Structure formats: C-alpha cells, structure tokens
Amino acid sequence: MDFGLVYPALVAGRLLLAFAPLPDALKHDHQLSSPLTSYPRLQEGVYLFQHGIDPYSGGLFRHSPLLLSLFSTALPLNKFTSACLWTACDAISAWALVKIWRARQRVSQSSRDSLIAAIYLLNPYLLLPTLALSTSTIENMLFLLSLMFASQGQSSPSLLALALLVQLSLPSAIFIVPMILLLLSDPVSRLASPREFNTYLSSILAKLGLWWYFFTEMFDHFRPFFLMVFSAHLLIYVLPVCLKFQHDILYATYILAGVYATFKPYPTLSDPGLFISLISLFPETYQYLRYPIVTTLLHLHSALLLPLFHHLWLSQGTGNANFFYASTLVFGVSNGAALLDAIWAGLRIAVGNLPEGYELIQK
Amino acid sequence: MAAVLQAVRARLRRLLGTDENGTVMKIRRRNQFNNFIWKSLPIIRLILLVAGYAWMLAIPLPNLGRKTYIDENALQPGQVNTYWNWPDVLRADRYLADLEGLRDRNASSAEQAAYIVDEFKKLGIPSATQAYSFTGTSGVSNGTNAYAIHSSPRASGAEAILISASRISRTGDLNLRGISTVISLAAYLKGSSLWAKDLIFVISDDHLLGMQAWITSYHGSEQSGLVADPLTLSSGVIWTALNIDYPGHSFSHLGVFFEGLNGRLPNQDLINSFGLISVYTGGVPILLYDHRDPREVPHLESKLSIIPSWLPEIVKKQDAVKEYGFRAKNILRHVGYQARGQTSGVHGLLHRFRIDAITLFAVPATGPHGFHAIGRIIESTLRTMNNLLERLHASFFFYLLVLPSTFLKIGTYLPSVILVSVSMMFTGLGEWVDARWYQPKQSSIEEKAANGQAKSEAIPRPRPVLKALSIVLLTHLAGIALFYLRTLSLASGSETMSLLLFFLMASVPLIALTAHPSPPQAVAPLSKTLKAFNLCFASTVISVTSVLNFSLAAALAVSLGVPLSYSSPSRSSLGIKLAGYTIYAVLGFGWLVLCRKEVQEAIWNWEVLGAWFALFVCIIYSPLVLQAAIVSVLPP
Numbered sequence: 001m002d003f004g005l006v007y008p009a010l011v012a013g014r015l016l017l018a019f020a021p022l023p024d025a026l027k028h029d030h031q032l033s034s035p036l037t038s039y040p041r042l043q044e045g046v047y048l049f050q051h052g053i054d055p056y057s058g059g060l061f062r063h064s065p066l067l068l069s070l071f072s073t074a075l076p077l078n079k080f081t082s083a084c085l086w087t088a089c090d091a092i093s094a095w096a097l098v099k100i101w102r103a104r105q106r107v108s109q110s111s112r113d114s115l116i117a118a119i120y121l122l123n124p125y126l127l128l129p130t131l132a133l134s135t136s137t138i139e140n141m142l143f144l145l146s147l148m149f150a151s152q153g154q155s156s157p158s159l160l161a162l163a164l165l166v167q168l169s170l171p172s173a174i175f176i177v178p179m180i181l182l183l184l185s186d187p188v189s190r191l192a193s194p195r196e197f198n199t200y201l202s203s204i205l206a207k208l209g210l211w212w213y214f215f216t217e218m219f220d221h222f223r224p225f226f227l228m229v230f231s232a233h234l235l236i237y238v239l240p241v242c243l244k245f246q247h248d249i250l251y252a253t254y255i256l257a258g259v260y261a262t263f264k265p266y267p268t269l270s271d272p273g274l275f276i277s278l279i280s281l282f283p284e285t286y287q288y289l290r291y292p293i294v295t296t297l298l299h300l301h302s303a304l305l306l307p308l309f310h311h312l313w314l315s316q317g318t319g320n321a322n323f324f325y326a327s328t329l330v331f332g333v334s335n336g337a338a339l340l341d342a343i344w345a346g347l348r349i350a351v352g353n354l355p356e357g358y359e360l361i362q363k
Numbered sequence: 364m365a366a367v368l369q370a371v372r373a374r375l376r377r378l379l380g381t382d383e384n385g386t387v388m389k390i391r392r393r394n395q396f397n398n399f400i401w402k403s404l405p406i407i408r409l410i411l412l413v414a415g416y417a418w419m420l421a422i423p424l425p426n427l428g429r430k431t432y433i434d435e436n437a438l439q440p441g442q443v444n445t446y447w448n449w450p451d452v453l454r455a456d457r458y459l460a461d462l463e464g465l466r467d468r469n470a471s472s473a474e475q476a477a478y479i480v481d482e483f484k485k486l487g488i489p490s491a492t493q494a495y496s497f498t499g500t501s502g503v504s505n506g507t508n509a510y511a512i513h514s515s516p517r518a519s520g521a522e523a524i525l526i527s528a529s530r531i532s533r534t535g536d537l538n539l540r541g542i543s544t545v546i547s548l549a550a551y552l553k554g555s556s557l558w559a560k561d562l563i564f565v566i567s568d569d570h571l572l573g574m575q576a577w578i579t580s581y582h583g584s585e586q587s588g589l590v591a592d593p594l595t596l597s598s599g600v601i602w603t604a605l606n607i608d609y610p611g612h613s614f615s616h617l618g619v620f621f622e623g624l625n626g627r628l629p630n631q632d633l634i635n636s637f638g639l640i641s642v643y644t645g646g647v648p649i650l651l652y653d654h655r656d657p658r659e660v661p662h663l664e665s666k667l668s669i670i671p672s673w674l675p676e677i678v679k680k681q682d683a684v685k686e687y688g689f690r691a692k693n694i695l696r697h698v699g700y701q702a703r704g705q706t707s708g709v710h711g712l713l714h715r716f717r718i719d720a721i722t723l724f725a726v727p728a729t730g731p732h733g734f735h736a737i738g739r740i741i742e743s744t745l746r747t748m749n750n751l752l753e754r755l756h757a758s759f760f761f762y763l764l765v766l767p768s769t770f771l772k773i774g775t776y777l778p779s780v781i782l783v784s785v786s787m788m789f790t791g792l793g794e795w796v797d798a799r800w801y802q803p804k805q806s807s808i809e810e811k812a813a814n815g816q817a818k819s820e821a822i823p824r825p826r827p828v829l830k831a832l833s834i835v836l837l838t839h840l841a842g843i844a845l846f847y848l849r850t851l852s853l854a855s856g857s858e859t860m861s862l863l864l865f866f867l868m869a870s871v872p873l874i875a876l877t878a879h880p881s882p883p884q885a886v887a888p889l890s891k892t893l894k895a896f897n898l899c900f901a902s903t904v905i906s907v908t909s910v911l912n913f914s915l916a917a918a919l920a921v922s923l924g925v926p927l928s929y930s931s932p933s934r935s936s937l938g939i940k941l942a943g944y945t946i947y948a949v950l951g952f953g954w955l956v957l958c959r960k961e962v963q964e965a966i967w968n969w970e971v972l973g974a975w976f977a978l979f980v981c982i983i984y985s986p987l988v989l990q991a992a993i994v995s996v997l998p999p
Contacts, residue, residue: 287823293795297788297899304907312911316627317717318760323910356820359390 003098006114010121011091018083018131026132031306033134034266036062036169042135046072064168067135086130089141094120096144101281103151104187104250112283119280125273136270139169143274147253150179151187158183171264174238174256181242182249189284190247191349234263251346254278258342262335272335285345295341298334302327404793408786412924415782419917422763422779423690425683428771431635434758440636441643443746447551447738455547455734458482462539472530472568476507479546479566483511486550495576495591499970500852501963506568508577511549512596516556523561524748525604525718526741529709531570532610533724541609542566544737551738552745559749561598567709574709575971582716588970603633603748603755604720605741606709611727617641617740618650618724619767620707622700623714624974626912630719630755631762631770636747637721638767645740649767651693652707653726658685690765697763701914704976705968712972719755777909783920784905790928791898798826798887798895824887831892834993835900838986841868846981850966858959865955869948872993880998890932890997897990901927904983923987926950930991932999943995951988954980
C-alpha cells in the first residue's frame, strides 16, 4: 500500500480520535501516565507559574522547565491545541521511524513504510497514552528524531534532540553513548555479518522488580542507597550492550530502549510501546526470536490484568495493593521476555541457518 | 584413590555436560525431553481439561470448606441487649393496616410515598420524596421514593447506615410488611442516643429501579435515561446497608441474598454477623437464598432436592449424597446470579459505591416468627454495624457460600477454572508450533526402509499472522455491531429481529468456504493459525475473568473448553463441514433466538443498572465461538 496514502489517512484517523469525546478518566489513569508525565499536573504547573507561584515548590509539578516555558508562553494548553500537538508528535515520530528504516535499508522508499507507520500509529501501548495526553509522547518523538538524525549522520540536530530528551527525562541519559557511536558509524544492518566468536553466548538473568513497591517496604535510612543502586542499575547496561552490538549500533539503541522501558523509575505503557514499535525496523530478526508468542501472551495478560487489578484495588475496594503489584511484576516479566527475545535474535542471527544435524546450545 | 576421584570427576563432567561427550549428551537429553513433551501434549491437554472439570464437580463435596467466622473484631455481633418489644410490634401492625388500606384502595405509589413521608414527619424524623423517571428501550417507568434521615444525636454524622425496603418484593408481591418494619424501626430507633452513624430509611419504589434512582442521586452520579429529582436531605458516607424483604404473613427462616452487580460480593463479615445474630439473638434460623435443606423437611424432600430421581434409592438415601445435592443447589443458584452479573436483590445496587449490603428475605411460611423476631434481629444487626470504626475490610470478598455457615476460600475453587484455561492455552500454543513445520509425506515405504533411520525433514514455513489477526478483529467488530443492533429499541421484544440477527451473524462468515487452500509448504494453513489465536485469547479471557467474576469464568470454561479445543477444519464433504459449523453457530448465537427473555433482562440490566453481561456476551463470547466456527469451515 502506498505510503503517501496510508500515512495521511492514519494521521487523520488519529486526529479524529483525539477530538472525539473521551472519558476524562483516561488522563488520570496510572498506567497511561506517571506523575512525571501527567497532563493535569502539567496544566496545574502552568497555571501556578502564570500566577506567579513557583510550581516546583509543592512537589506536584515534576515536568521539565522546558515544557513549562513552552506551554506558558508559546503554546497555550487547551483542548484544541493539545489534541493537535499530541497527534502531531505521534505523526512526526512515525515519520521519523520510517526515515530510520529507509536509512538502514539505504533506500529512498520501500514497501514496508506503510506497515512501519501503521505499527507505530496503531500500537495501543502508544495510542492510549497519547489520548491521555501524557508527555511521554513528546519524549518518544524526541528520541525518534534524535535516532533519525543520527542515522542520517547529522550530528547537530541529533545531539540537540538528545539534549532536549535528557532534559525532559533523565534516565534517557543511557542513550547518550549509543547515539554518539551511531553518529560515528552508519545504521546499515550488520547483524548477520560474519565475525569472530571469541566469547560464548551467555544467558542474561534480569532481576525484575518494580521501584514503588520495593521502596514502600524499605526503611527510610536506606532510601538514598537504594535510590543510587536503582539509578546506577540503568547505567550498567549501556557499555556491555554497546560493546556486544558495536557492529550494529542501531540494534544496541533498540536494546537499550527495551532496558529503559523495563527499569526506569516511573514507567508507563508508552515505554514498552516504543520498544515494540522499534521492532519493525529489524525484520531480519523475526525468524530468530526465541519465543515470540510467549512474550505476546505475557504482554496480553499483563495489559489486561494491570487495569483490572488497579480497579479492584482502588475503585472497587475488594482487592489490595498486592494484586496490582503482582500484575506489575508480570508486566516487568513480559518486558524482560521481550528484551531477551531481542538480544537472542540479535546474536543468533550471526550464526545463521544451521546445517542439518547441527544444534545450537548455550554454555 | 586418585583413580577413583578421576573416575568420579569424569562422570560428573559428563553428567553436567561440561566436556565434549557431555555436550552431546546434553543436546540429546534436551531433544528427548522436547520430543516427549511434544508427543504427550494431547494427553496433557486432556488430563488438564478433565482435572479442571472434575475439580469443578468436586466443589460441592461435603466436608469441604470451613465454618464462617467473624474477622473484624470491632463487630462483636450478638452482644447487645435488645429492647424491641410488643408495643413496637403493635405500631408495626398499625402501619401495616394503613398500608393494606392504601393497597385495597388501589392507591398509586406516589400516594403511598406521601403517606410514608407523612408518618416519618409525625415521628419527628426529617423526610422527603423523590420522583424519578426512566426512559429505556423497553418503555418509560415512573416512580416516587420516600426517604428519611435520622441524624445521630451525639456524633458528627460523617458516616451513615442505610435501611431500606422496596415497594415490590423479589417475589413480585407487595413488600407491605417490609415497609411497616422499616417505619416502625425508625420510630423505635430514634428513641436511643447511642447511634454513632446517621440512620437513613429508604422506601424505594418498584423493585430495583427506585433504589437505583435514589442511590445514584445520593452519590451524584449521572445516568443516561434516568431523570431523578435531586435529594433535598443529605447525610454522610454510607458504609453498610440492610434491605428488608418481607412479603408474606409470617416466616420460618430468614434468607440471605448477597450477590451484587457484575459478580461483586459484599464483605463476608456482614453476612456472618447477621447469621449469628439471627440464630442466637432472634432465634430465627437462616438460609441461603430461600433454599431449605431437604434433610430437614423429609416430606418435601423430593420437591426441594436437585438430585435426579432416576438414581437408585440406595444412593439417594446416603447423607453425603443429600449434602452434596444441597450444596450444589446453593452453588448453582449463586452461579446463576453471578455469571449473569445480576444482582439477587436491591442490595446489589449499592455495592458500586463501596457499600457492603445484603437483603434479608423473610421466607414466607405459616411459621412462628413475625415482626417481633425480625425487629430484634435488625436492631441487633444495626448495633453491630454501628460499632465499625473503619470500612469492612478484614474478612473475605471472594468466597463461595455453600451452606449458611460454611464457605470455601478462593484457593479451593479458583484453580479448577485455571486448569481448563491452561489446557486451552497449551492447545493454542501446540497449534502455533505445529503450524510452523511442514512435514512432507513419505513417498513410499521402501524409500523409508532404504533411508533406514532417517526421519522426514520438517520444513519451516511462515504463518499468516496478519490474516488471522484481521479475522479475529473482524469477529469482534461484528460482535460490537451485534450488540448495537440488538439494543436498538426496535429490536426489543421482536422475534423476527432476533431471527434476522441470528441468520445474519451465522451466514456472513460462510464466506470462508470460498477460501482457497494455500500450498502447505509455502505458508502455514490459516485455520491452524486462527485456531492458535482463538485458543490463546479465550484462555486469557477465562483466566482474567476468573479473578473478577468466578462464575462467569466457570461458565465460559464449561461452554468454551471442549468446543474450542477440538475445533478442526475437516477434510470431508461440504455437508459435514456445514453440520459442524451449525453446531458452533448455535453455540455462539443461538441465545439470540432461544433465550429471548434472558436477553431482554440482560439488556435491561445493562441500560438501567450497568451490568456488563450483555456487552460481554456480544463482544467477547460470541466472537470467540465465531472464530472456532470459521476454523471449522476453512480449508485444512
């Protein structure tokens, strides 16, 4: 299907959806936006700022000063502008994704463009947070823009977008190293290229837990230590992943996006959404994914159980926090399973098709 | 010595697979294990399915479960002296006489509401009426509620207890004695100053509609189609509520009805405290619903028991069998309410606002109890509810009451449905894996003999994921369209419309008969992939609903388990294919034609009360069966 037809159609559809009368409860939903990205808080902060009160003094407003200055001066926030702006962010992100694909394949257009745009614009993990007006949409756009400029070799726009992204969300600092490496190399796929195997494939064990429950159980005087540990945890993935995938830095960025989605302090649904949408850039790995249906089913279960247990705990009152915590653990496991699939596929593809009578094991 | 150590080390190395031969052994063992699992998959599926169903049948077994107990220590049921006595009974009789007079004069409900408000005002309790009107696809209903609020004399009135009686009882008769009890209770209760919570007395119109109008106005929640006057009197947050349903003259037992909308149950402590108080303070035995134990009334045993009469006498005589039958009857009644998301009484409308509520049904009999007993029991229960300092949270919210004082915890009944769901998941995953490999047929036996040990090579092939996903999406969209069409006002009550919808839904997917089989070595058959998605999704739905509404999940497991797991594209003639398809079509859409009264009720529940059952059946259940039907007509 022609990209020139499909893309505007999808964007128009998204725009219509953004203007449709949606329940207000979406903006307050905890899976779609976190305290760092919530739209009502953004509105509150802008209002306080415009009335001369410091919005950061209350602990309510945790967005970046960039957003504060943008929405209090250049772009007023109301129903019309926010619907347009958020749809535009998603449209730009989808377009950037298509450009990254084209740069990777070294073509100016291809038949998969429409599919990639559709995967981004119709992904429910990304659609729902945009409808909830979560600022994670803007963060995703900046990430994809930075990646696009890096794939095209334009260092200034890429680093500018990256700088803006890190300003908005500090854990994105893990993307600094791979982005610089990507600028120094080019994004063509070299996953399957023959190279020397001097290390065995090692299985990665990821301990998945979620910040908030852990921190509720912890004694106060240990908090700074664990905060440091959890923050440093994100950083320790940068170097190993970049080293292992130094031949294909775009894939390393993709893996790090998965790590970011799983381990960042205030995850929402848009982070795994970005990771899952990025998979469309690497169709060569599909046949080497280890258990894609298990990962899909895990994601399906957790996507259904998260709002159910949240409702059972906070609205209906018949469940308690442990139900919700268990479902967040399942969500963490599903993200981890997706990460493992991606890493396995990225490394397995180099071995290629096994001749008859040969088996592949891990030691 | 050293040689022994060497031998042991070599053996360990081989076992752990850390040497050359060990690696080979490790690979071989892994392959053997995978082959074993793969070959025994059909047996595993069957065992899990049978185990799940057997567990479900085992739920009503006698000696399972434990006796109910009070978990919230603040409740202290049955510890108070009650002072409700014959003067209060006399007052209730007077109110009853007035209400019967109104009934004999064919007075409208507005007149009755005016009378009730008048009586409350005479007692000195502030009261008012509320008129409401509901417009839905089945017509317009009007009514008037009457309510009174007695503020607690010494406390701030931040919380409240609701005592209600509806005009129409659950049996369809007028709930005259229930209303008299409530008014008389109001007169009696306002005499004491120990209430920590406000007491709200509501006489709602109709059976469910009046209370729906009242409670939604009280909490300020809007509802389309329902226009109700705003309430002029207000009070605090309601934590607990009692609904009195007393249609007959006297009663022998008090029945407890506790199911709420969409499978919600109240905290078990409320039922348990009421049970204790009824037996020990009031001397009235309690029942679940209105089920009397057949063992207690031998002369009615054949009528009350659900044990089939064709069983041999020697089996029917066993006490264990009788107990099993009684427990099963209680469970089936419960499942009937909970699976349909229906409430078993007026109390169910209150659960939405986090109010724990039950209905007390005075089982009509020539029996010994009347106003005196029920008044004392309610007084003591209200005193117990008055003791609460925080909402009921200690006892269970997920339980299965099998006898009035025996219940099953969630771990005893939930795994049955999960086993069925796991079996369906394994089937789905098996189909998915199977779809990937193409096994070319052996051309002749002698070639096989010539090749010796060689097994036929399985060629991997891509699976039509996008096509199967789009079929799944289309079936669900069809379900949404079906729901929309069926809830149109012109469809309500019309038999032809139901038949039309049935034939529409059943015939459109027959387009799949025209699909050409794709070459099996190039791409996996669509039927296999669709079946895989169908089963995985159905399994997910069953698992996820089991935590929210166990009866619905059990109903799904029973109706979907076998048909979906064993759907298969048949290679035989068109006739057999169509026969199989018809079975699925009837399973998935037959309810449109066969259960029209049920469908009407479900739609009414959706419009008025917000029960999800109608939506669920149209959007989830029917599309799942439809997908299995499509699998059976696709080329293999």
